[in-house]
Amino acid sequence: MIIDIIGDIHGYADKLIGLLTQLGYVHNGQYFEPPNNHRALFIGDLIDRGSQQLATLELVFAMLDADVADAVMGNHEYNALAYATIDPNEPDQYLRPHNAIHTAQHQAFLAEIAFGSDLHRYWLARLYELPLWIETDYACFVHACWDVDSMAVLQPLLSANHCLTEQALIMTSQKHSLPYEALERVLKGVETPLPAGLVIIDKEGTERSRVRVRWWLDELNKRTIHQIARAPDSGLAQIPIDALAENIDFTLKTDKLVFVGHYWLTGEPQPLSAQVICTDYSAAVDSGYLTCYQLETTKSLALSSSNFVQHRHDC
Known part of the structure; x- marks a missing residue:
């Protein structure tokens, strides 16, 4: 099995279509169908920044619904949920305050999916379906940092497959609490x-x-x-x-490979270490390329720069 681990899309559906096509995925009228023995995995930050928010969500979730892909939550999906959820401790406020900075960060999403609309409520419910992390026999997948100590704090608050509940969202939004600090580590880093x-x-x-x-x-x-x-x-x-x-x-407490996004890298893709790969190469700017790492699970799991694939949209 080859896992195509795709970096932060940030609402650039055209770049996603280009990368999937380059990887040999074919749209069958309902979703992008992978080549034989391939499966996609999206590493989070599907939304915000780009001008194709809805198209991106529809493309990704069609693949999730067809069970040809997996995805983890990024900090931007988490922020979208917190931005839309009233703080029970301050009923006139939201968990993520609607200040100028937060609103600007989320504006591309809200421009297509109006706040409080039926469409907004639908996509918020879908975002709750994204787990905070995925672990397999061969690798670990998380948006920003594989921190097993933080995960141990979060796990009792989550569903069985590591997804947020509304109560978990509320608890992890309370600044300076253990759940807040744990969530920050997993979705934003150290x-x-x-x-x-x-x-x-x-x-x-x-x-x-x-x-x-x-x-x-x-x-x-x-x-x-x-x-x-x-x-x-x-x-x-x-x-x-x-x-x-x-x-x-912080200490990395796993012997498995770890895959992340989040870090806005540039230049020629290469492993961050012998154990860690980042697939975020700044696709949310014109000069950045949507990037994939192809992990073949039945062969040597040694990381290699040759396993990266980038969609060079400007070529």
């Missing part, structure tokens, strides 16, 4: 605080006092922030070159 008084500006203009780190590296607490950070050069320029990462409580 962070470390910056030196006191320093902030960096992310790609959306938000000030951050913490920075995401490359958790797939060894000995995180013995490296400088510059060595392990996932941040733009302009942000890192504000951090002393010798500033050390501190108190990163």
Whole structure:
């Protein structure tokens, strides 16, 4: 069996159609049917940013319904649910506040799927069907970070197949709680605080006092922030070159391969480590390519750059 692990689509249905066609999938009038012995797996962040939100959802869920694909939830699907759910502790507020930044992040979705409409309610219900993670005999699939300790916190709140319930959504939205921190790890990754008084500006203009780190590296607490950070050069320029990462409580506790999206990589695709692959190569910008990693489960599971396939939409 070959698993075609497809990176963050972000509402770019044309790029998805191009990649599926390139991989040999054929639309049979209802869904994209895979080549013999193939199955697709979407690594999350189906929505937001692009101009083809509804088409993307329809394409992906048609494949899920036909049982020719699997998918995990990304942070953007989680955010969509939280944005639409009233906070029971503050009935005049939503779990994800409707401030300018959050609304701008979600605007492409809301432009096609009107807030509070029947169509909105339908797709929110479908998003609840996406598990937070999938583990097989040969590999682990999650949007941002395979953290078994965080998963142990979350599992009692979830359905049997690791899906959110509305109560789990509420609990994981309560800032600074254990469920909140666990959800942040799984869907957004591992962070470390910056030196006191320093902030960096992310790609959306938000000030951050913490920075995401490359958790797939060894000995995180013995490296400088510059060595392990996932941040733009302009942000890192504000951090002393010798500033050390501190108190990163994370160890990858599996011997299986791990597949993620989320990280907006660029350049020629390659494994992040001998064990970890990211398939997010910034498809949500014109210069980014929707990317797939083809994992053949019956052969050697050694990771190889030659197993990546990118849809070069601009060629």
